[in-house]
Amino acid sequence: MGVPVNGAQVFVHGVGTALPGPPVTNEDIAAHYGMPTVWRQWVDEFIGTRSRHLSVDLATGKTSHSLTDLGEIAARGALADAGVAAGDIDVVVMSTATPDHLAPSTVSRIAGRVGIAGVPVYQLQSGCTGAVQALEITQDLLRGGAYRTALVIGGDTSAKHTSPDVDAASVPLEVQVNGLIFGDGVGAAVLGTVPAEGRPVLRHVHSRLVGAGRAPGQTVYWFGRAVSGEDGVPASEDFKAIETTAAPMAADALKHLLHELSWDAEQVRYILPPQLSARMTDRTLSHLALPGSEPISRVTEIGNTGNAIPYFQLELLLPRLNPGDRAVGISIEASKWIRSGYALEQPATA
Incomplete structure (x- = not known):
């Protein structure tokens, strides 16, 4: 290359x-x-x-x-x-x-x-x-x-x-x-690391464990009844805890990104929100003060795909980016409460 x-x-x-x-x-x-x-x-x-x-x-x-x-x-x-x-x-x-x-x-x-x-x-x-x-x-x-x-x-x-x-x-x-x-x-x-025309720069990425001393919001066991045949609950969600916690965590992740990059909220063209569920995505977006930004989401039709979420969002985002466009992605994990985010920018043309 x-x-x-x-x-x-x-x-x-x-x-x-x-x-x-x-x-x-x-x-x-x-x-x-x-x-x-x-x-x-x-x-x-x-x-x-x-x-x-x-x-x-x-x-x-x-x-x-x-x-x-x-x-x-x-x-x-x-x-x-x-x-x-x-x-x-x-x-x-x-x-x-x-x-x-x-x-x-x-x-x-x-x-x-x-x-x-x-x-x-x-x-x-x-x-x-x-x-x-x-x-x-x-x-x-x-x-x-x-x-x-x-x-x-x-x-x-x-x-x-x-x-x-x-x-x-x-x-x-x-x-x-x-x-x-x-x-x-x-x-x-x-x-x-080789510049490519029409491809965005990954400006900043971060993740932080913020659940020290808190009970897990999600627990998953190896491998569950469908495979192991063992009794018991293979996986569970404390959805009430997630409802009250996920949106503020997302807001903190966004705040960190904007601070680290010295970006104003008004400069963000696209927001790639957490995809916990369709309702939680809507709830989280309402907590993110990004006036004029366009959400990129696929959760309604493909659900929460876990570690695949950002890639499905990026697949939709990349063809839409114009020179100078900025985008931020936020991800929240309930297992032990981890917040994370990343920022992309389409380089301006010379």
């Missing part, structure tokens, strides 16, 4: 995403589990997410896509979008809360499938803020000068925690909410 002009800057060269199978609507879930109409209405009003994509077929209980399968598709898409060959990648960083195996790492399997070899590969174990953590680490690696082109991957297959043959009516509400919020998906991006 040439010789870096300014190694201190990191550009987003391309993005790719992958979803498993057709969308699964609230009506599909209600029909499968035999839930009453009032239940579906509650889902529409309380959660707001209309559909999601699942890697487990509800009718058969069979897995259609592994995290590795989706990661390969997303990685190939990102490489193609960036116009970069697998051999040009110097380092790979992946974030996920739901790897296919404890070992070998999912990032190693994806890299091997797309033809990346002989480079360092790293896998972060984290929830929704993991994608931003991976961006932060990758930005630091690239700015350090040892690497010039990186592949960053993030995704989750949360459907493995839901059993298609469970008696849904007997499942605790916090477990139902957890299952309804999440969808499966993977995203990837190629980052590099």
